[in-house]
Amino acid sequence: MDAQTLVDERGELWLALAPLWLEREPRESDYARMIEVIERHDLSTQELEWVFRLELAPVLTRQQMSVASEWRNFDDHKLMRLLVAHNLRLKGWRRKSWALFSGLTTLMTRHRWNELMERLMIARGEVPKE
Template sequence: MIDRDTLLASRQTLWMSLTRLWLDDEPSPDDYDDMASEILRHDHTDKQLEWIYRLELAPVMVKYQVSITQGWKAFEPERILPPLVRHNQRMTPMKRRWWILMSGMTTALSRPRWATLMQEVQHRRGPR
């Protein structure tokens, strides 16, 4: 298991940036720009980014997206990081397989936004 501090050091800024995919309002062009910039600051392949989205973020974030609260305009780090850390620290091989199976449902509402974001990332990276 990865300790909390190591996990936060490697993921905190990326996770917080990508939480915008689950807000009630459609991300603005500036939001997509900021998220793409944050992704490019990290050295992740497209496949790694997909797994971060599907397995690290979506299982936690979808609970907020489908909740019956007034609406999410932003996620505060002190509220959202503890459940993200807990989820990722508890990720066993069996739970990983479970979330892979469930990822179609957990990403359904945010998938179009993710696709838009990844198009922006690909555009910035240029041909490989």
């Protein structure tokens, strides 16, 4: 897969989900936008979990942990370049390594992700797990 295909297929979804890693809690409008974009991409909750764990968390956790104040207002173009570069390399041992350590890279945003998945299931008319 080339960079342009990644941007075309995942770019909108990646940028919509990026607020999960911001310093502030996502707003109602953030969650609503995330759900709207997710629904356009027609992914199962299991597929979304892997997007969260393998495609986004390794890059966004590094941004979140940086001391650079620019993270408060991240640059979509810079973020997209980082995400594309990471995902182009996400094969073989790298993919397995990130899968293995994804619990650590998602730790700080897991509560937000769970909230989003609960809202998504309600929007889809599914019963959230208790």
